[in-house]
Amino acid sequence: MFQPLRLSLALVLLWGTAARAEPTPGGRVERTRAVTVTGNPAEPLPEVHVAQGTMTLLFFPAPIQKKTLTFEESRIRVLDAGELSVIVQAVTDLQEGERHEIGVFFADGRAPSRAAFVLVTDPAEVDIRIDVQRPELPTAPCPDETQPRVPLPEDFVLLGYVDKAGVSVVPLKEVVDIAQGLKANSGLFYRGTGWALVSMQITNQSRQLKWAPQEATFTGTLGLVLRARLVVDGDGMIDPGEFGQVIAVVDAPILNTDTHFTLELRGNDGRSLRVPDVRFPKYVRGGEK
Numbered sequence: 001m002f003q004p005l006r007l008s009l010a011l012v013l014l015w016g017t018a019a020r021a022e023p024t025p026g027g028r029v030e031r032t033r034a035v036t037v038t039g040n041p042a043e044p045l046p047e048v049h050v051a052q053g054t055m056t057l058l059f060f061p062a063p064i065q066k067k068t069l070t071f072e073e074s075r076i077r078v079l080d081a082g083e084l085s086v087i088v089q090a091v092t093d094l095q096e097g098e099r100h101e102i103g104v105f106f107a108d109g110r111a112p113s114r115a116a117f118v119l120v121t122d123p124a125e126v127d128i129r130i131d132v133q134r135p136e137l138p139t140a141p142c143p144d145e146t147q148p149r150v151p152l153p154e155d156f157v158l159l160g161y162v163d164k165a166g167v168s169v170v171p172l173k174e175v176v177d178i179a180q181g182l183k184a185n186s187g188l189f190y191r192g193t194g195w196a197l198v199s200m201q202i203t204n205q206s207r208q209l210k211w212a213p214q215e216a217t218f219t220g221t222l223g224l225v226l227r228a229r230l231v232v233d234g235d236g237m238i239d240p241g242e243f244g245q246v247i248a249v250v251d252a253p254i255l256n257t258d259t260h261f262t263l264e265l266r267g268n269d270g271r272s273l274r275v276p277d278v279r280f281p282k283y284v285r286g287g288e289k
Helices: 005-015
Strands: 029-036 047-049 056-059 076-081 085-090 100-105 114-120 125-133 168-172 175-177 182-192 195-204 213-220 225-232 243-250 261-267 272-278
Touching: 047 056, 047 125, 085 100, 175 272, 182 272, 195 272, 213 243, 225 261, 243 261
Parallel strands: 029 125, 047 114, 056 125
Antiparallel strands: 056 085, 076 085, 100 114, 168 182, 175 182, 182 195, 195 243, 213 225, 213 261, 225 243, 261 272
16 A cells, blocks of 8 residues: 655655646646645645546655554545655545545644645646645644644543443454455454444465555445445555454444444455454443343
8 A cells, every 4th residue: 555655755856846737638737836734623624636547745844653644545545655745646536525634643743733634626726746834833822722632542531432331342253265365363343332343463375465455344134334444554555474453443323233244355456355244242331241
């Protein structure tokens, strides 16, 4: 999924030469511009214009925490993430009115600690490079001024993800798919207030190519389909003979524990892994079994 930092720096130098706005073959004008991130949660996020078939470079003024990068995997591809840059591309042109947020935290923790943008498709222009600027905030901010920060364990309670029922956990059986060259083990199914997630260790067989999970869905026996958010530890790529932690998350406040699901993980090279007979853990209230 992500390429080494040297690729980002090379593309930065390449895009740095594109000072003029020129039309793409599809008729859009390519733009290079500076965008200032907002330090006020009440302000609208700045827009970045993306399109299918065009790479958009976000170049940051300070190192970022790649693992905090969030985006809509089904509509946006992250082609590369480095210490100072992220390269994105729309899977297909976004429809009119379709808006997707992408955000990442800076490594130094200085306010504003997070850079966030809204990705849209404009029929007339596309951004090929965004030079991200960070506003200089007052040295003595108002006491009621709140800045985004890296999530902490206590946030699970404060945000309502965990209540008095706690979190239910059940193990998943090991799955080996020789034809696909993939194996899932050390699987655990967690369920809390309005959310559920599966965490697994995925092994990519040594004779296979690198594998990058990109989509995850839960399909029920009665036809119910739940699209999951996908989180892959590390750089998002599992090398041949190696393993990586993969997490699939669903926001589902009402779930039937009697329904069997099949979790399917689809990768970048056409290979997929299916984990059958998945049941959402029973949500226990009041700590009673």
